[in-house]
Each structure stands twice: as structure tokens, then as C-alpha cells.
Amino acid sequence: MKQTKNTPFQPRLTVVGAGPGDPELITLKALRALECADVVLYDALVNPRLLEHAPARALKIYVGKREAEKSMEQDQLNTAIVEYASKFGHVVRLKGGDPFVFGRGMEEILFAQSKGISAAYIPGISSSIAVAGSAGIAVTQRGVSRSFWVITATTDLGTLNPDLQLAVHTDATLVVLMGLSKLPEIAVEFIKVGKSNVPVAVIQDGTLPTQKVVVGTASDIAAKTKVAGLKSPAILVFGEVVHHGLLQNIDPEILALLQAA
Numbered sequence: 707m708k709q710t711k712n713t714p715f716q717p718r719l720t721v722v723g724a725g726p727g728d729p730e731l732i733t734l735k736a737l738r739a740l741e742c743a744d745v746v747l748y749d750a751l752v753n754p755r756l757l758e759h760a761p762a763r764a765l766k767i768y769v770g771k772r773e774a775e776k777s778m779e780q781d782q783l784n785t786a787i788v789e790y791a792s793k794f795g796h797v798v799r800l801k802g803g804d805p806f807v808f809g810r811g812m813e814e815i816l817f818a819q820s821k822g823i824s825a826a827y828i829p830g831i832s833s834s835i836a837v838a839g840s841a842g843i844a845v846t847q848r849g850v851s852r853s854f855w856v857i858t859a860t861t862d863l864g865t866l867n868p869d870l871q872l873a874v875h876t877d878a879t880l881v882v883l884m885g886l887s888k889l890p891e892i893a894v895e896f897i898k899v900g901k902s903n904v905p906v907a908v909i910q911d912g913t914l915p916t917q918k919v920v921v922g923t924a925s926d927i928a929a930k931t932k933v934a935g936l937k938s939p940a941i942l943v944f945g946e947v948v949h950h951g952l953l954q955n956i957d958p959e960i961l962a963l964l965q966a967a
């Protein structure tokens with residue numbers, strides 16, 4: 707927030723969703739927030755092109771958040787947000803997808819507020835829906851799936867999320883985030899309940915030019931994904947919607963026309 711003689715200095719935090727990867731899949735409100743940032747603290751899955759919307763004078767600090775990558779601990783990060791806001795004014799905390807979907811956005815807001823920093827949230831398009839969609843898969847589809855679950859593959863301890871055992875018994879679409887390394891174990895949960903033929907898609911770099919999609923069933927998806935060499939970030943989509951999508955029918959010409967310059 708640009709501080710002027712008439713507006714007293716005020717530390718603020720805006721937790722902003724950056725969308726799933728394509729730099730044009732961000733909201734207008736998020737861009738407004740970036741335009742008046744004094745500091746931008748951004749995560750690994752944020753498209754770096756979005757930083758161009760912040761003023762040249764704003765500090766832009768990478769606070770990486772990727773599995774297997776050394777990133778700032780959450781406690782340190784919460785403290786850093788408060789310190790930057792107190793010293794510089796408006797901190798924009800830019801996070802991949804939506805900050806409230808496995809994004810720890812609420813923790814950061816609550817911590818800042820507990821230290822007297824006013825805070826706001828701007829939603830983003832979550833990869834959980836948009837990445838499936840960009841591969842031509844609708845997470846719900848009339849007559850095919852009337853609900854969808856979005857789950858993380860693991861607990862805080864790194865063990866398989868016990869919610870999986872519930873999810874495999876439903877006909878809902880199951881979208882798993884942070885699940886690529888656990889794909890073989892997750893597929894086994896479907897096989898154990900007699901669903902070895904459930905369709906599965908694994909989508910890497912969704913919405914980006916580097917997007918890759920592998921399709922199979924619970925019984926062969928782990929092997930196919932390994933052969934294709936897919937890497938994180940990726941989402942896993944289990945359910946009949948995978949077979950009812952537009953995987954073959956997305957018009958590349960329309961997408962090319964809409965591609966950011």
C-alpha cells in the first residue's frame with residue numbers, strides 16, 4: 707500500500723491466490739493487490755511472471771514451498787510476514803492455486819492478526835479443479851459423478867491419508883494433491899476394494915505449456931506414470947469422469963489464440 711503524507715503507515719497482509727500456473731489465470735482483484743504491494747512473499751508454484759505486476763520498488767522474496775526442497779519453516783514465515791509488514795507496510799503473500807486449499811493461508815492470517823496486523827484474503831483458482839479441467843476432465847459431470855473429494859495424499863507424519871479408505875468406497879471423483887510419490891500406494895487402496903479398473907489421470911504442470919497427462923486404471927497407472935517420467939507438481943484424478951472428458955477433443959487452436967504473449 708503506497709504510504710503518503712495523508713495515509714498513516716499501516717502494516718497489512720493480503721493473502722492472495724495466484725491460480726494454478728498459467729499467469730493469466732489470476733483474478734483482477736489479485737492483480738490490484740500486487741500493484742499496491744510493498745513486499746511480495748511468493749511460493750514455488752507461483753508463476754514468476756506474476757511478479758511483474760508488483761511495483762519495481764517492492765521487495766520480492768521467494769519463500770519456496772516444494773516437497774524435497776529446503777523452504778522456510780512455517781513459524782519463521784509467519785514471523786517474517788509480521789516483520790516485513792511492520793517495517794514496509796503492505797505484504798502480499800502470493801500462493802499457488804487458492805491459499806485456503808492446502809495452502810496454510812488461514813494460519814498466516816490468524817498469526818498476523820494475533821500480532822495486530824490487519825489481513826485480507828483474495829481467492830485463487832485452485833489446481834484441484836482447474837488442472838483436471840485443463841486436461842479435459844470435469845470433476846463433476848451430470849450422470850457420471852455428483853461429488854468430488856479433494857485430499858492430500860499424506861498426513862503430517864507422512865503416512866497415507868486415512869480419508870483415502872473412505873473415499874475409495876464412494877463413486878465420487880477423487881482428486882489427490884501432493885500425491886505423485888504415493889501413487890502406487892493410493893492405487894492399491896482402490897484395487898483392495900475391487901476397483902482395479904477405475905480410470906485414473908495424472909496431470910503434471912496443469913494449465914502450462916509443459917502440461918503432461920497420463921491416463922490409465924488403478925492397476926496400471928503407477929507403471930505408466932513412471933515410464934512417462936512425470937514429476938511434481940501433479941494431481942491425481944480417480945473416477946469415471948476421466949473417461950467422459952474431452953481428453954481427445956480440446957481444440958488446440960482456441961488454446962493457442964488465448965495463450966499469453
Ligand SMILES: C[S@@+](CC[C@H](N)C(=O)[O-])C[C@H]1O[C@@H](n2cnc3c(N)ncnc32)[C@H](O)[C@@H]1O
Nearest residue numbers: 727803804807832833883884911912939940941
Ligand atoms: C501445497 S499444494 C497447494 C495447492 C494450491 N493451494 C491449490 O489450490 O492449487 C501443492 C500441490 O498442488 C498441486 N498443483 C498445484 N499446481 C499444479 C499444477 N499446475 N499442475 C499440477 N498440480 C498442481 C500439486 O499436487 C502440488 O503438489
